[in-house]
Amino acid sequence: MTTDTAAAPMPMPRREQTGLLKRFLPRTLFGRSLLIIVTPVILAQAVATWIFYDRHWDTMTNRLAFAVAGDIAMVIGMLEHDPTPEGRNWTLAATARSTDLIVTLEPGSTLPDHPPKLRGMLENTLSKALHERVRRPFAINTRITREWYEIRVQMPDGVLSVMSPERRLFSPTSYIFILWMVGSALVLFTVAIIFMRNQIRPIKRLAAAADALGKGRDVRNFKPEGATEVRQAAVAFLRMRERIHRQITQRTEMLAGVSHDLRTPLTRMKLALDMLGDGPEVEELLTDVTEMEMMIEGYLAFARGEGTETVQPTDLTRILNEVVSGVRREGAEVALAAPDGLTLPLRPNATRRCLANLLSNARRHGDRIWVRAEREDGFIDILVDDDGPGIPQASRDDVFKPFFRLDSSRNQATGGAGLGLTIARDVVRSHGGDITLSDSPYGGLRVLIRLPV
Structure with a gap:
């Protein structure tokens, strides 16, 4: 004799229960704080009712x-x-x-x-x-x-x-009681909303200031306010901003001295070589000195990072037209597609240097270049395509390292010193954006620059 027993339902895993609960919880700090305040009030009034x-x-x-x-x-x-x-x-x-x-x-x-x-x-x-x-x-x-x-x-x-x-x-006491409960609840909710908004506002300002600093923009008129913990976070943010600015200033001053100290002996060496006259050995030494000058200039440009340049509303379309015109004068065939009105806070000179490095790199290794800019979902994307040999996928992370050179003939800009892409990414990230490499539909390399508006 056999008996059939119904299988007991499997309990829901705790992780799924937690995920289901989070799905219905408010996502903002304001909503969650208000829920913490309102829930006990509603429960107390429900019990009282x-x-x-x-x-x-x-x-x-x-x-x-x-x-x-x-x-x-x-x-x-x-x-x-x-x-x-x-x-x-x-x-x-x-x-x-x-x-x-x-x-x-x-x-x-x-x-x-x-x-x-x-x-x-x-x-x-x-x-x-x-x-x-x-x-x-x-x-x-x-x-x-x-x-x-x-x-x-x-x-x-x-x-x-x-x-x-x-x-x-x-x-009529039931009506009076209901009106009293609803009225008191509305008053409590209003007070809670006003109070929580005042408490959340300093946190939003701190987040906006941190976001602006991460995008390289100036943070003005920011001061600690709100609860003690929020003030502590704001003070820590201000100290961090001061340290960053101090480090950038110290690095710029140090590089100015390094630039002078390095250029002076190189200039003397070039003069000495010129006085030696012509000869294969002299030509080789002059070539080495010239390459050393280019490497030093590339290194100084990378380390400086345009840290002293201020962010200002900039017409990106105008900068693209200027850079493309410069590359065309050097003999490159470039197709540009960029709408008017692409204005956003940028460091103009740093952005110009970034784009010039990328287009110069594409010109050295390809016959044609395609440049396209478009606005999409709070970002501006700049695409630079070429029909050159491209970069292997395994080396696309390494090419952003300073002075990294591929074994093939495709090296970065800045005279092949291995700093073109490094400087470009440094500039893009200083604006809060990023730069990625991929295969181009034209057969070469595609460089994607994404800048927050």
């Missing part, structure tokens, strides 16, 4: 319903005690004087076999009270007129109609 309504319907509503049912039972008892016309009239008149009920007797009437279905908690509470106090067939009609309830009770000789005002059965 549940307790209030539980006690309200158990006490106040029951008490009001049983009071109305008691008055009806008293009227019925008085009518049964003195069923004469004089006694009936006296009972109805006394009820009208001492209560808010409007009582009439309809002789010969009967209740329908199927009374209207009860709806809502109030009707059910009143029905319970009538069952306990009146103990006669009855029907409740809450839609006969506004702010009045009709209670019809079957009597031996007719139907007793009782009109009760709504205030006898319903207390």
Whole structure:
């Protein structure tokens, strides 16, 4: 004999549960902080509301319903005690004087076999009270007129109609409580939103300042503000900015001295070689000295990194036209496609040097060059394609290293010193962008420059 047992459902992995929870959580710090503040308030008000309504319907509503049912039972008892016309009239008149009920007797009437279905908690509470106090067939009609309830009770000789005002059965405290809860919640939410915005604003300013510094832009009018922790982060950011600027200044000053110290002996060497006259040995030495000068200039350009140049709104299309025109004058065939109005904060001279290095590199190793610039999703992309031999994929990371040279004939710009792509990437990254290499659809190398707007 075999029995089939249903397989127990596999529990959801904790990682999936965490991912599902994060999917519904706010992504911003403002939203999460507001959720932390608002959630306890909502839970507290929900508990308070549940307790209030539980006690309200158990006490106040029951008490009001049983009071109305008691008055009806008293009227019925008085009518049964003195069923004469004089006694009936006296009972109805006394009820009208001492209560808010409007009582009439309809002789010969009967209740329908199927009374209207009860709806809502109030009707059910009143029905319970009538069952306990009146103990006669009855029907409740809450839609006969506004702010009045009709209670019809079957009597031996007719139907007793009782009109009760709504205030006898319903207390406005529920509406007051709801308005108070909603009003207090709105006030708390407003205060929380204002408070959290004031707390988040310094963090946003710090993030914007850090982003601007990463893009090489000047950070002006930034000062520490907000909570203590945010102020500490802002002070650390300002100190970091000062250290970076100080290092750039020191490097520039040092390179100015190095440039002077290196150029002076090289100049003397060139003069000495010129005085020696002509000869194969002298020509070789002059070639070496010239190559040393080019390497020093390339090294100084790389190390300087245009750190002292300020960022300013620059027409990138104009710079592209100038660089392309310069390369065309050197005999290169270049096709340029760039829309007007490509303006963004740049260091003009550094950007010009970066593009000139890339186009010079493409000119040295290809017959044709294609340059295209376009704006896309908050970035400006510059594509430089050539039809040269390209660069192997395994060497595309190494070519950005200073003084790196390929074994093949394709070397970087700056006279083949191995600094063209290094300087280009240094300039692009100083603007918060990046530069990547890939295969060109024209058969050579594609250089992609992506700059944030």
